[in-house]
Every structure is written in C-alpha cells, then in structure tokens.
Amino acid sequence: MAKTTGKPVRVALVGCGGIAAEHVKGFIKHADRIRCVGMCDVSAENLDKRTRQYGQPTRPFSDWKVMLREMAGEIDAVDICLPHHLHAQAILDATAAGKHVICEKPMCMNLEEADRIGAAVKRAGVTYMSAHNQLFMPAVQEAKKMIDRGDICRVYLVRSQDCFWANWGEGGNPFKGSWRAQLQTQGGGELIDTGYHPTYRLLHLAGSNVASVHAQMARFYQQIEGEDSASVQVRFENGAIGEILTSWAFANPYGTHQIHVIGAGGQIFGSLETLYFLPQGWHEPAKMSFQPVNTFEAQIGHFADCLIEGKRPIHGYEEGRAVLEVIVKATQSAAGWAR
Missing domain, CATH: 3.30.360.10 (Dihydrodipicolinate Reductase; domain 2)
Known part of the structure; x- marks a missing residue:
C-alpha cells in the first residue's frame, strides 16, 4: 500500500493552460479533501487565470523543479497538466521528490519513458494516477x-x-x-x-x-x-x-x-x-x-480519497502504460499512411 497523506491533500498544479481549468474545478468541488497550495506555469497569463479561478492563495512558480525544492515540506502531490513532451520529466521529478502524482493523458510519449516512470513510482513508493476522467462517466x-x-x-x-x-x-x-x-x-x-x-x-x-x-x-x-x-x-x-x-x-x-x-x-x-x-x-x-457527472471533478475527488485512504486509483501506472502500448502499436501498424 502506498503511503497516505493528511486531510486535505496538499497539491501543486504544474501546467495552468486550458485543461487545468477542469482540474481546478475539482479542487474547488472537493475543498474538504484537497487543497491547491502551489501553481506553476511559464506563462504569467495562465498562472493569473488559474489563480483567479481558484480564488484561494497559492504560491506561483515558473519552474516546477524550483517549486518542488522550495515547497518540499508543503506538497503531498503534484497534478500535471503540461504539453505531452513534458509529462515524463515532470513525473520523474515529482516522484524523485517523494510526491504522489496525477497526470493528464497521455502518461508520456513512448514505452521507454513509461518504463522509467514505472520504476520511479515503485522506487518512491508513491501513488500514480492516470487522469482517465471518462471512467467516471x-x-x-x-x-x-x-x-x-x-x-x-x-x-x-x-x-x-x-x-x-x-x-x-x-x-x-x-x-x-x-x-x-x-x-x-x-x-x-x-x-x-x-x-x-x-x-x-x-x-x-x-x-x-x-x-x-x-x-x-x-x-x-x-x-x-x-x-x-x-x-x-x-x-x-x-x-x-x-x-x-x-x-x-x-x-x-x-x-x-x-x-x-x-x-x-x-x-x-x-x-x-x-x-x-x-x-x-x-x-x-x-x-x-x-x-x-463532471468527470474531471469526480477524478480529482477520487485521487484525494486514494491518497487519504491509501487506496489504489481506478487507473494507475499499469493502465496508463497499457493504453500507451495500444497507441504505439497502432501507430506502428499504420506506418506509411502519410505517403
């Protein structure tokens, strides 16, 4: 069983673009179980939008590595809403810091990255949740x-x-x-x-x-x-x-x-x-x-419950990798379509 957290779970949002707005709705909906304490984005405009949407004080950052270092004792989990090519490194940095992770789809871009993530999650003993929101439909x-x-x-x-x-x-x-x-x-x-x-x-x-x-x-x-x-x-x-x-x-x-x-x-x-x-x-x-059901709100509530109670998420690392493997194999099967 992965380590548990206190209540509410203290989460930092990494990536404050469009999809992050749906995750913030989940923080607001489940304020008794999860609280956003930090936000990170290279865009000051995106940071401002999500901060105003959340309506509660959070620490702003433009570099997630700095955030993980400076808020080491103030964060239980990281919510990743970045462009795809940044997912793997953000997950690896968060798990290395001992933080639980929920990450938007896809988990990463290839199976080599996925295997590194799996090893890192196991080594850190943290919970990883694949943000597959439509499972809550x-x-x-x-x-x-x-x-x-x-x-x-x-x-x-x-x-x-x-x-x-x-x-x-x-x-x-x-x-x-x-x-x-x-x-x-x-x-x-x-x-x-x-x-x-x-x-x-x-x-x-x-x-x-x-x-x-x-x-x-x-x-x-x-x-x-x-x-x-x-x-x-x-x-x-x-x-x-x-x-x-x-x-x-x-x-x-x-x-x-x-x-x-x-x-x-x-x-x-x-x-x-x-x-x-x-x-x-x-x-x-x-x-x-x-x-x-607002499926994004539901998945954030589920993530909080998993961390507080030490439960396995409905879809964790293994399911995230399985989905990616289907997509990789489909892409290989269809190779040459663009000619």
Whole structure:
C-alpha cells in the first residue's frame, strides 16, 4: 500500500493552460479533501487565470523543479497538466521528490519513458494516477458493473469512439502552429490525444490483456504533422474483439454511441449519462438515465480519497502504460499512411 497523506491533500498544479481549468474545478468541488497550495506555469497569463479561478492563495512558480525544492515540506502531490513532451520529466521529478502524482493523458510519449516512470513510482513508493476522467462517466461506470456481473455473459465485441470536427479558431484550424501540430511535442496525432479516451474506455470495459493491434490512419482536415483520424482494431487475450474510432475531422457516425458492448447474452450501449440494455431476444432496449457527472471533478475527488485512504486509483501506472502500448502499436501498424 502506498503511503497516505493528511486531510486535505496538499497539491501543486504544474501546467495552468486550458485543461487545468477542469482540474481546478475539482479542487474547488472537493475543498474538504484537497487543497491547491502551489501553481506553476511559464506563462504569467495562465498562472493569473488559474489563480483567479481558484480564488484561494497559492504560491506561483515558473519552474516546477524550483517549486518542488522550495515547497518540499508543503506538497503531498503534484497534478500535471503540461504539453505531452513534458509529462515524463515532470513525473520523474515529482516522484524523485517523494510526491504522489496525477497526470493528464497521455502518461508520456513512448514505452521507454513509461518504463522509467514505472520504476520511479515503485522506487518512491508513491501513488500514480492516470487522469482517465471518462471512467467516471455514468454510462461507462454502469456498463462496467453490468459486464463484470455477467449481464451479457461472454463479451464478443467492445466498441469505443470519440469523434468531432475540430474547426474552431483562426481559419477553422485550432491546432495549426501549436505544440499539438508537431510530432516532437505531441508524440503523435489525434490518437495519442483525444483518441486516448476511447482507448482507455475500451481496455477498461474489455477487462483483458491485449493480444494484437492493427490500425488505419489518415489526415483529412487538420494542419498537423500526425493523423487527425484513426480506426484501430484490437484482439484481446480472452478472445473478444475491440474497435476504436476517433477523429478531429468528423463527428461520431450518426446514431452511434460512445461505447457499445456485445455479448452472448445481449448488448449494452450508450453515452454520457444514458445507457441502453438490449438482452438477447428483445426487440427494444431498456433505457437507463443517470444524473450528469463532471468527470474531471469526480477524478480529482477520487485521487484525494486514494491518497487519504491509501487506496489504489481506478487507473494507475499499469493502465496508463497499457493504453500507451495500444497507441504505439497502432501507430506502428499504420506506418506509411502519410505517403
């Protein structure tokens, strides 16, 4: 069991850009369990935005190494919301300082970095949580319960998708000129970014190790070096088939859902807070509706509970590496698509 912390958990936010705003909402929502004591960003503007959003005093920094040194006794954990190419070093520095870590997706950019992170987390005896927020989506949580309970018997097919047309910003090209447009800083294309969500949902619902991965990729619209669309086929060791569809060039196919699981005893499918169950032999599915959940707030609350109680996160280092391995293998399988 990893070491526990006091209550509230004292966390430092590293990276104060757009996605960090969702994490700050979690700090505010769960103020009784987690308190942000420091913020770090090279942009003074980003620091100011997150400080004003949080509304509580925090120490500002422009260098996380300085922050870890100067606040050594004042921080229990680090929340990493940086561009992809900075994730690995920030995680390694935080664990070397004996701090628990929650990190935005992806954990890092390649399996060599992932293995270094795994060794560092084990050596430090700290908790590492992969920030896979969509695991807290009501449809995903209920589907997982039903699958594990055996409601659809043996699982045959798991499908997970996340597609939208990203056409905002100047000239309708939101990523042009940004770190997301470059392989060196992004680590790939759409699949290692938005595509991370349907990938971890797929592995979570399948509940089996991956046996093989094949993929097709394309760049239809975005002005980026990597792909903006990917179709990934997965074979699991338990025999189930997995499918991932993800894109920044088009929306989810009409009439489909974020998750769809088919088993010997029926089908489960849905999105967000709505889930349908179609038992074998039924002609119309039963509909289940749940209260909406802010998944970012939920994951921050879960992270705090894990540190206070010494529990393992729903997805830790091992799951983060497994997701990355699927993406790496998919990218290798689709090699040459850009020619």
